[in-house]
Amino acid sequence: MDIIKARRSIRSFLPKKIPDECLSLILEAAQWAPSACNQQLWHFIIIKDNNLKTRLTYEAGASKLIMKAPVVISVCYHSGNIKEGIQSASSAIENMLLMATSLGIGSLYLNSFGKEVKVKQILKIPDEIFVVAFILLGYTENNPPPPKRRPLGEIIHENYYVEHRKETFSHDADKWTLNSIRDFQERYCRKTDLGTRMDIINQMELKLFKILLSKEKCDNILDIFSYDGTLLDYYPDTKIFSLNLGNETSLFTTYAANKKIEQLIFEGFIPLQDNSISNAFCIFKLERIPYEDFHNLFSEVKRILRNDGKFILFFRSKNSLYGFIHTILRIKFKDDIRKSGIYSFFGPYSPLIPAKVISSLRKAGFSSISEEKFFIIPPLFDDFYQLLLHYYASDGGSFYHREHRKSFIGKLIHKIIGLQKICSTKAGSIVVLTAKK
Ligand SMILES: Cc1cc2nc3c(=O)[nH]c(=O)nc-3n(C[C@H](O)[C@H](O)[C@H](O)COP(=O)(O)O)c2cc1C
Known part of the structure; x- marks a missing residue:
């Protein structure tokens, strides 16, 4: 149990x-795993060659992580019976991971190995063999705290399946509750290293944020739903309170921030005194919570905001070119956040109708609300196009590389977006609201 944990x-x-000798022990552990009908039709390709790793990354779209690992093992099985192949190879993989742990060697079970046809071509794997997963091995100094496990009561059923809880996987934030988003984020944020930048915010959007931020004189700041922490570095050196939905996302954000911040958890209220904050920001995060929770959140922000304070919100508008393309992407990838990596990182994401947000702010008691819109062509198209290129290059296996894939269209989109001036325009895709008490 010690090694398992x-x-x-x-x-x-x-x-x-x-x-x-260590590598041999790890492979011997694989050899002794159970296999369907004791067929043992598995194969383990040991890759140490950097050139091969680079080819796998750039030609097959495998995760860049493989370039970091001294040893990569491609675990394959005979494709005669795919289900048996996956089951048998998986038991071998777990044995390898546990043996590596017992030897003090770090490991990663990797699904994002890229386009299988390409991987097979590069590694000269015959047609009848398929790739189940990659294993990365190497020594490490990084020993992250264990991610939380679902409680046994939630995953165990006696004799018959009983629905303990229904999971939501929709892109539409209104189909979730704040609790189900909290729960999703708490696990999902540990799908990668703590503090990894996961949110997709375009450089132009960041530029706009920095310009608007530079005009503010902030004594202290409340950053609403900071996870993944991308924006915290941009705030001035004043006291920053970071509000998150759960403890794990708070921890994640703490790792991401290059400065000291105070963590707060939102459980229906903001644990801060009345009239204590000069600036509250909610930057591209409102799209991730249901409309019905706006009222309570906004009322709380109003309560903690000083009388001369400002509540600044950035969100992407549904009534814009962005909203239109977002709808098309939803049709293409269906309404399941697991179908594409685009935007699923923190749970749901749906662009907002500005009038609805403004009306919620008014109902919460904000008396002065100004609205500005920026960028007719949404800067995020640049990133979407890159994500799509990665998606297709890796056969849907990975969308998460940040280096630009060079292509004529990609360059063109990048150029056109970069040519846009940062000035307010009626048909803008990004809405900036400034609310005062
Ligand atoms: C089938 C499978 C595929 C995985 N693929 C990836 C992957 O592509 N990239 C990655 O970073 N982690 C991957 N992981 C690791 C999981 O993210 C990790 O097991 C999970 O977050 C729990 O963390 P822990 O292994 O430290 O307990 C994979 C794990 C499994 C079992």
């Missing part, structure tokens, strides 16, 4: 060689 997914490795 000590095993962690490791995503950063030291450039230290794994001794051959």
